[in-house]
Amino acid sequence: MAEENQALKDFTEKEYEYGWSVDIETDELPKGLSEDTVRAISEKKEEPEWLLKWRLKAYRHWLTLKEPKWAHVKYPEIDFQDMIYYSAPKNKPEISSLDEVDEDMLKTFEKLGISLEEQKRLMNVAGSNVAVDAVFDSVSVKTTFQETLREKGVIFCSFSEAVKDHPDLVRKYLGSVVPYTDNYYATLNSAVFSDGSFCYIPKGVRCPMELSTYFRINAMNTGQFERTLVIADEDSYCSYLEGCTAPQRDENQLHAAVVELVAHKGAEIKYSTVQNWYPGDKNGKGGIYNFVTKRGICTGAYAKISWTQVETGSAVTWKYPSTILKGDNSIGEFYSVAVTNNYQQADTGTKMIHLGKNTKSTVISKGISAGFSNNSYRGLVKIGKNATNARNFSQCDSLLLSSTSGAHTFPYIECGNKSAKVEHEATTSKVGEDQIFYCNQRGLDTEQAIGLIVNGYCKEVLNKLPMEFAVEAQKLLSISLEGSVG
Amino acid sequence: MSLLTIKNLSARVEEKDILKGFNLTVNPGEVHAIMGPNGSGKSTLASVLAGNESYEVTGGEVDFDGKDLLDMAPEERAREGLFLAFQYPVEIPGVSNVNFMKAAVTEVRKHRGLEPLVAKDFLAYMKEKKELVELDGKLAGRSVNEGFSGGEKKRNEIFQMAMLDPKLGILDETDSGLDIDALRIVANGVNKLKSKDKAFIVITHYQRLLDYIVPDFVHVLYDGKIVRSGTKELALELEEKGYDWIKEELTEA
Numbered sequence A: 001m002a003e004e005n006q007a008l009k010d011f012t013e014k015e016y017e018y019g020w021s022v023d024i025e026t027d028e029l030p031k032g033l034s035e036d037t038v039r040a041i042s043e044k045k046e047e048p049e050w051l052l053k054w055r056l057k058a059y060r061h062w063l064t065l066k067e068p069k070w071a072h073v074k075y076p077e078i079d080f081q082d083m084i085y086y087s088a089p090k091n092k093p094e095i096s097s098l099d100e101v102d103e104d105m106l107k108t109f110e111k112l113g114i115s116l117e118e119q120k121r122l123m124n125v126a127g128s129n130v131a132v133d134a135v136f137d138s139v140s141v142k143t144t145f146q147e148t149l150r151e152k153g154v155i156f157c158s159f160s161e162a163v164k165d166h167p168d169l170v171r172k173y174l175g176s177v178v179p180y181t182d183n184y185y186a187t188l189n190s191a192v193f194s195d196g197s198f199c200y201i202p203k204g205v206r207c208p209m210e211l212s213t214y215f216r217i218n219a220m221n222t223g224q225f226e227r228t229l230v231i232a233d234e235d236s237y238c239s240y241l242e243g244c245t246a247p248q249r250d251e252n253q254l255h256a257a258v259v260e261l262v263a264h265k266g267a268e269i270k271y272s273t274v275q276n277w278y279p280g281d282k283n284g285k286g287g288i289y290n291f292v293t294k295r296g297i298c299t300g301a302y303a304k305i306s307w308t309q310v311e312t313g314s315a316v317t318w319k320y321p322s323t324i325l326k327g328d329n330s331i332g333e334f335y336s337v338a339v340t341n342n343y344q345q346a347d348t349g350t351k352m353i354h355l356g357k358n359t360k361s362t363v364i365s366k367g368i369s370a371g372f373s374n375n376s377y378r379g380l381v382k383i384g385k386n387a388t389n390a391r392n393f394s395q396c397d398s399l400l401l402s403s404t405s406g407a408h409t410f411p412y413i414e415c416g417n418k419s420a421k422v423e424h425e426a427t428t429s430k431v432g433e434d435q436i437f438y439c440n441q442r443g444l445d446t447e448q449a450i451g452l453i454v455n456g457y458c459k460e461v462l463n464k465l466p467m468e469f470a471v472e473a474q475k476l477l478s479i480s481l482e483g484s485v486g
Numbered sequence B: 001m002s003l004l005t006i007k008n009l010s011a012r013v014e015e016k017d018i019l020k021g022f023n024l025t026v027n028p029g030e031v032h033a034i035m036g037p038n039g040s041g042k043s044t045l046a047s048v049l050a051g052n053e054s055y056e057v058t059g060g061e062v063d064f065d066g067k068d069l070l071d072m073a074p075e076e077r078a079r080e081g082l083f084l085a086f087q088y089p090v091e092i093p094g095v096s097n098v099n100f101m102k103a104a105v106t107e108v109r110k111h112r113g114l115e116p117l118v119a120k121d122f123l124a125y126m127k128e129k130k131e132l133v134e135l136d137g138k139l140a141g142r143s144v145n146e147g148f149s150g151g152e153k154k155r156n157e158i159f160q161m162a163m164l165d166p167k168l169g170i171l172d173e174t175d176s177g178l179d180i181d182a183l184r185i186v187a188n189g190v191n192k193l194k195s196k197d198k199a200f201i202v203i204t205h206y207q208r209l210l211d212y213i214v215p216d217f218v219h220v221l222y223d224g225k226i227v228r229s230g231t232k233e234l235a236l237e238l239e240e241k242g243y244d245w246i247k248e249e250l251t252e253a
């Protein structure tokens, strides 16, 4: 028994593998936050007047807000004056081929597990395509496959480029799903966001490749505030993946991103996240505070937004990808795996806001807690009074790997229409010793056994990830084979 | 040299002594049947040999193919060639039989100094073994034992045994819950796996199985130790008379 527990501990206490930082010359603003900071960011980015005004409105509104405390997480007070709000690699490459990218940077990506090289390889081997926009600290350094996308009329670029090249689109949609007044962190992001990704799929176009962004926080004391905006015009389709990693540091770093998705009539957006921010060490020191606002809207009939997330990192996670189902017959989906260990805390879930008739939503959440961690699911299903025949099905499963970890479920249901049908199922289980022994008896050690069992437990969600990234997600769950054969 | 030598083995669970000085020697090529009333310790013996840590070994030694079995972790015992077909096979939701077996076969091969089989060869190997135990193709693609009927689970155990090609197979009541056809198929599977350097311990309540898998020895386990050993005829006698006469003889003695 003692041995088994040890193996279980070894498994759950695996050290963060991405803990390193790269010395790249950066151009950064001094610490601190004020109207001048906001102006300086806007100026560095040579932004138009309207955007600066929008930022300033957000900043002024932020000053009137208090940090929210309702989540089931604990962390020390964040000193917003002790942070750097803009940090950009000095030698920002104007790119057309990989050769032009700073070598240190390329190394960084290689260490991320899915390097640009590997992305290219995947393209050839699997015959499927991945376009990458990598965000290194705050500035997008590399966008690949722009040409192929351009032929289809797909715009996929850094947020800054979008502001310069497609100002009308940005102006029309920025803040249309997550207004600058939305919440404390979203408001802060609106004031100081430095870069991010922008994507527009024109009417009737099926985006020919997976669009992917890699985020990584590199510089010390850098709050990362990126902004993602994805617009799928009528009857279009795109699949978008973001991956996140951060180097290991003792102090905590803040990450407060905003993601806005707009799916017009008949359009579908599949948004997948593999989040592996530094979770802090065994004793809970360091790690990323991940306070993210993600929301999508199905504006027209038969639109569909589907969120898939595999979350293994961050010291504290506060994140509720949500979907507003405005168009009749529109569909929202949320598939989530959240793994916490050591002293990690996650408070995550989704909101499904049903406004249109016959709208349908599905929520599948798998929480896995080990060590001394806390893993909470918080979900809201809201049925508006005009949402006749709305349907929701939610299933929240928690798996405990230790007796010192916690799993919590907070489902909220607000139903304003009698014809609606809302179903919620929840289970909590412990990983079975009999299952581990059964695996042992077939020659698998306990670590492999747990990997296999956990992976099986999450199968429903992992199956939703784009093929290309299933591998990485499984690696994150410490599994080598599952899903590749059979 | 013997394959398995159990000397004076004692084990307890939850403060309760179950095995009380158990002795058994199994040579390569032999089939031993172990019978005995409910609760006499048959599954406990199987669990202890397989290394289930819920059971505490309080005395005795076990030599397996020249190695100290009790000193090995459960997965090492498996890799060394000890296989247990569970009385109650465990379900592992979401993990397909194919992937489970791929992982297991890879480990066992690694232990034997062999490279992992490439997907194509593995699937061919699996097909061969599936046919050996006449396992429904659909079962192989499903999650390990999840939603399998009692009989399907048992057949899956024998399939896994065929895949892992052990030196010693311990079958804990693999016959219970099987219909007549399945019983014959499972027994045939075992017979095909039999060879001069492999051995089996077959735990069963029914002599019927022993018509198909003919044992070299039959032992009766009672109150934690073997109280009587014999040949196939002993099983017939037990079938006819039950265990009372043995119990009586023991109290008289």
Ligand SMILES: Nc1ncnc2c1ncn2[C@@H]1O[C@H](COP(=O)(O)OP(=O)(O)OP(=O)(O)O)[C@@H](O)[C@H]1O
Pocket: B013, B014, B016, B018, B036, B037, B038, B039, B040, B041, B042, B043, B044, B045, B054, B087
């Ligand atoms: N985990 C356990 N906790 C408590 N008691 C146990 C445990 N495992 C076995 N026992 C007890 O040990 C004794 C022997 O059990 P065991 O399962 O070995 O019997 P068996 O001979 O296999 O019986 P059957 O023929 O019914 O399968 C029984 O009294 C049983 O209740």
Ligand SMILES: [Mg+2]
Pocket: B042, B043, B044, B087, B172, B173
């Ligand atoms: Mg038994």
